[in-house]
Amino acid sequence: MKNDMYTVKIDQEAIDNFKKAFCDCIIKPNFWQPSGDNSYNELRKVFNRRFDFMPSLIVQPHNTEHVAIATQYATDNNIQITVKSGGHDHEGECVATGKVLIDFALMNKTDASLKNYPIEKGEVKQISIQPGAKFKSIKEVLDKEHLGIPHGTCQSVAIAGYTMGGGWGPWTRKYGMGCERLMGATIVLGDGTVKYLGSSVFYNKEKATEGNTEGATSKLLWAIRGGGGLSYGIVTEFFYEPFELPDIASSFHISYDMLPVFKKIKATAVIEAWESITTPGKNNQLIGTNLKVVAKQVTSKKEISKNAVLDWTLNGHFGGTREELKTMMIEWGSYLVKLIEKDPDFNKEEKIEMIAAVIEGLKIKFDELTNDAHILTFIKGVTNGYPYTFESWDRYSVTAKENGLSLETDCPAPHKITSRMPTSSWDDKSREQLVCSLQSILLKGIEETNISSYITLGAIQGDFYGTKEAREKSALKCAFPFQESAFTIQYQTWWDMPTQSETDCKCKMDENTIEKVIPTRFYSNRALDWMEVCRDYIINETNGSFISFKDASVPTKNYFVDNYEKLIGVKLDYSKDKKCIFKSRKTIL
Numbered sequence: 224m225k226n227d228m229y230t231v232k233i234d235q236e237a238i239d240n241f242k243k244a245f246c247d248c249i250i251k252p253n254f255w256q257p258s259g260d261n262s263y264n265e266l267r268k269v270f271n272r273r274f275d276f277m278p279s280l281i282v283q284p285h286n287t288e289h290v291a292i293a294t295q296y297a298t299d300n301n302i303q304i305t306v307k308s309g310g311h312d313h314e315g316e317c318v319a320t321g322k323v324l325i326d327f328a329l330m331n332k333t334d335a336s337l338k339n340y341p342i343e344k345g346e347v348k349q350i351s352i353q354p355g356a357k358f359k360s361i362k363e364v365l366d367k368e369h370l371g372i373p374h375g376t377c378q379s380v381a382i383a384g385y386t387m388g389g390g391w392g393p394w395t396r397k398y399g400m401g402c403e404r405l406m407g408a409t410i411v412l413g414d415g416t417v418k419y420l421g422s423s424v425f426y427n428k429e430k431a432t433e434g435n436t437e438g439a440t441s442k443l444l445w446a447i448r449g450g451g452g453l454s455y456g457i458v459t460e461f462f463y464e465p466f467e468l469p470d471i472a473s474s475f476h477i478s479y480d481m482l483p484v485f486k487k488i489k490a491t492a493v494i495e496a497w498e499s500i501t502t503p504g505k506n507n508q509l510i511g512t513n514l515k516v517v518a519k520q521v522t523s524k525k526e527i528s529k530n531a532v533l534d535w536t537l538n539g540h541f542g543g544t545r546e547e548l549k550t551m552m553i554e555w556g557s558y559l560v561k562l563i564e565k566d567p568d569f570n571k572e573e574k575i576e577m578i579a580a581v582i583e584g585l586k587i588k589f590d591e592l593t594n595d596a597h598i599l600t601f602i603k604g605v606t607n608g609y610p611y612t613f614e615s616w617d618r619y620s621v622t623a624k625e626n627g628l629s630l631e632t633d634c635p636a637p638h639k640i641t642s643r644m645p646t647s648s649w650d651d652k653s654r655e656q657l658v659c660s661l662q663s664i665l666l667k668g669i670e671e672t673n674i675s676s677y678i679t680l681g682a683i684q685g686d687f688y689g690t691k692e693a694r695e696k697s698a699l700k701c702a703f704p705f706q707e708s709a710f711t712i713q714y715q716t717w718w719d720m721p722t723q724s725e726t727d728c729k730c731k732m733d734e735n736t737i738e739k740v741i742p743t744r745f746y747s748n749r750a751l752d753w754m755e756v757c758r759d760y761i762i763n764e765t766n767g768s769f770i771s772f773k774d775a776s777v778p779t780k781n782y783f784v785d786n787y788e789k790l791i792g793v794k795l796d797y798s799k800d801k802k803c804i805f806k807s808r809k810t811i812l
Contacts, residue, residue, distance in 0.1 A: 281324045282323060417430070445702055490532060531661070634721040659760075
């Protein structure tokens, strides 16, 4: 076994012994080693194509027993491991060169047929989801039952990393972060023992006998609800409490080029108006929303302006009729109007013209006949499916936009992510600083590339976290530390982005993207430099970062703020990880 500070590369003898640990299992895991085999090369890939790792061995377990054996053997023999559920870790920490990779690709089932879980006042529905299940397949199962969970916007994200990272998505305003609906879990600890947390005890009665002390189980369950992945053990089963899908719901998006007048409105005004529709107590039918604002190149620092006009897209998920949606968006337009009226940079005639253009334009664009807001509606009982129309929520492609295309699904691509979290004192100055951070000399020349740089603001505040009491209750049961934040701020830079082919569903780059691959190489490092500048940019009233938008350069404490020391305590006291094999750069230790 080759051993240095950073890598433990196991030799063939150690690999053979690792495999022998499963000799008594009736069903054996799948094993893959480095070779010219296409399967190994596909399995080792992560979603962020900036990273390229070569694990010494890939193990694909079929069940919890396999994971327990692998973990115990790794601990006993000082073998370092990584765990991959969907591979969407933005820093690629789910795979590492030289380590053993536990890949959950075969543990991907969703079961909506469980009997109800008894609680103090009655019983509740539960579904079980294995860690490798991805949202596309989870939704297919739940749609048939007219059930939902607070899933994310990317179809190929798996439940494990999403839940343990907190789980932001298009349902957050109404149902909270994904971790809020986690009622139980089955977890393998560092010594190979299995714990049954919360409702998992009820569904695993024959197995959950000894060792499930209330203190350990409650603290571990609290930690995996938003306290980050891998640190506390390997979760092999999640038990979620689903909700009934709305009787009627629509997904929609509008953008800066929908109306000519939008191209005159300052980015700070667009951001503030978006914030206005997410205020707790308002627009309860707005289930979830985000706002995407595109970064802009400048040729000198003198061009950077708090009054900049930037490209943007507003996405929403709405649980009401078309007419109610139209009313809400006219209210959003009315808020924009108020900001235009107060803006000293427009004269009286311009204001009159712009105000009329905003309100009348929105009435037309949200009319059912025009459907220029790209509204897709689901009516319960009429169809089995539920519209998965979140293509534009997370990804923005310059080349796709030029070709009149949309990103049908999320395809792997090289990228960099970082994030900020606003405090309750977020104000006009904060918005101005945010807009200034989106203008940079470092982005000069990217119009000749396929690089896309932008932010997405994802609404958190709404019905679920609408009161102080609700936020305090959430904090008691979830390690996710940002219940009081109005939204997330996610900086993103992507390049060489493929789109999914309609014919064979494979991810392929279109001709325009391919033509710009080589020019992009001359600018991608500068775009990454811009991300580093944004990470440290002075923006008043921000504190902390969101672990699901992982940036390895951000101190770990920033992701968990006030819960950081408590989570370290859970790790040390309850994970039984005496050799710290549950470790990557952004685990709690």
